[in-house]
Amino acid sequence: MTTLGETVQMRGRPAEAALSWVRSSGWILGLLVFLALLFVFTLFIQPTYGVRGIQGLAISVLPLALAAVGQAIVVISGGIDLSIGSMMALTSVVAARFMAEQPDLSLVVVLAVLLLGLLLGLINGVLVVTTRVPDIVVTLAMLFVWSGFALVVLPTPGGSAAPWLRDLFRGEFLNEWIPRALVALLVVVGVIWLPIRRSRLGLSLYAVGSNSLAAYRSGVSIRQTKVLAYTLTGLFAALAGLTLTASTGIGTPVPGPYTLLSVAAVVLGGVSLAGGRGGVLGPIIGVIILSQLRTIMTFMRLDPNLAVVAQGAILIGVVMAGSLMALRRMRQ
């Protein structure tokens, strides 16, 4: 009986699996369609937008995309990290300053900066679980702490990036339509996130974010999982900081708007702020959408201030449309 049942199930599996993937990834497919429409619209108002545009887009979104991946991980585990922008600033200025001072040791500096990111995230995580102060408060406080340190390391924008690091993210890969920055992003995320996602740690991240009591009772260590989530976020913040230095060629001690943009991208990418749901691909697409919206508004010669207003309105509109669609599907 069982064997028969299993073979029947086996036969139906590929089609069913594809269908269930489409169903579970509806949000991502929707985002991709929206992004495609944005590209079409871009070509419509700016017919010269092509390889150069794509290259520019890829390199400009790289830091924020990495930050959004970091934010997504901690949000999936039920937390939030508001210090991500200043962690980026701190790691970026450390990289820029020491690469300028020790050009020969640039590889060591890169590795040290990644370790620094892990350390910053670890500190965030340990503070969150030991003080029992809400995540949002702890990381808001650390936003100030890390940006203070960033100013200590480098009071004014300066330093430099090693040429090999700059070249790592510039230009094309195999084909002129495939920017290196995009490949780097996919490789980094693939190498770090995918194995974790498939491990017990990945399960624990989703479990703690989805229902921490049930996770606790299932034998998951909530404290360890949370600390590891923040540590991973720190690592991605450092990667974001490094690419920021690499793409601008200098270090800037004042954090950019990355913290809130990373939260916006996470929400846009279909990660539930309540935790437990979503992935990292959605937020990456979210970042590209946010960036492309800006590009379009620049092409349209919109007042930059109004462009920000429009960006906010579109964010609400997209998320609302998604929720409405999900609601309708549930009713059916």
Place this chain on the structure above:
Amino acid sequence: MTVTSTDLLLEASGIAKTYGAVVALKNASLAVRPGEVHALMGANGAGKSTMVKILTGAVRPDRGTISIRGVERAVHSPHEARRGGLVSVYQEPALIPDLDIRSNLRLTETPLEPFRHWARELGLEELDLSNMARDLPLASLRVIDLARALAIEPDVLMLDEMTAALPANLTERVLTVIGDQRGGDRCVIFISHRMTEISSVCDRATVLREGETVGVVDVTTPGSAQRIVELMLGEIVQDLPSHGGQPAVSAGRPADVQPRLAVSSLAAGAKLHDVSFELYPGEVLGVVALEGQGQDELFEVLAGSRKPSGGAIQVDGRTASFGHPADAIRAGVVYVAADRAEALLMQRSVRENIALPFRTRLAQWGLIDLGDERPRVSEAIERLQIDTRAQAEVRRLSGGNQQKVTIARWVAKGVHTMLCFDPTRGIDIRTKHQIYLLLRDLAEAGAAILLYTSELNEIQIACDRAIVIFNGRVVAEVNAATADEPALLRAAYNLGADAEMPTQLAAE
């Protein structure tokens, strides 16, 4: 008959725990032999839940030792308890809603084949492991949680109120499986408020009272149930007289009395199809139904939190349409839920929780009239005998006291029509009796009360008459005085005239 400590599978002794000024456990002990199903009993506030938390590692005891198979263990988390051979199953399944069943099994490192075996034993024949936990019905999740625990073959399996809200047919299967665990090398600690379950499945029972172990009773001897109750309460309780003594209200009701609540052909969602009944002032009307027969939807509609798809509701003769619970409350129809967390502001005080209904009209600007509020709240606390030692935050009260608070808020406001949905779920016997008595008192004072309960013996104790709902329709009306448990169960399964026994309620 003497048992040396090495013969014991689990031994906890001298356990003490205080929370600030509140002593939860003074000197509790528990000794479980291999091959035994052992009940842990205790009234509200006896320290039972603290004991469970200590055994599972959620809370550290101030004093005392726990050993499993003669080896002393310091258990600091459910994870460590698990590794030490103690696995727990709770009333709320510990499954992650956003993971599929396969991932949930991986999370606890559960072997697949034994899991499937136990799921089948428990009546879950076909189970697609790629289902998200959140998409499965609660009854299935409870079964999955238990099968998952059984598959690990723990030395000590602890079932904490696991059967409290299980439909009757599933409870039976669960009890059979637990009974089969007897005589082996492992043991089960069974916690339940239902004496019939205890006596059908357990060998011995350890009774806690006021933080101390006051006795261990051999359940297999006659009269043990009474002995356990005596130990729990510390005083001899006489059985509550069934309410059947007085004539059913419907018989003596004058013809011109208007029903407080008249429901006709009510339908909602996929489960509630056609329910009609009348609820009169001065009576407690019972609702009898197996899990998922539409009673949830009925109460949601009556409480104003769900719109009906058909039918009509009349309150005091006027047609009512509730768009919001506030409309129902304004019409005098108030709701007591089984799940206290749905009703209470857990972080606020007992007083604020009771006074909440006075304050809900935002249109009433200005300061709250404490002069009016205080005496009413105090009276309600007094009347329900709420233990106010931890009154600053409701979440620190025991479950029974929390439920009293949800009832007290309506008592303080003055009850016209009260809807009680399984109000005694997971509550100890003493508090249950207090709640029954209160419902009777309220009815005698002229209130109309609709009571759904998953424990059929409550019908006879608390109700005047009862309607039986099956598959979204009223299939019978019974006089509570003559309705004993077997009769009600038969009615709930709609056995008799035309229907046959439903076979797979759980798997649906």
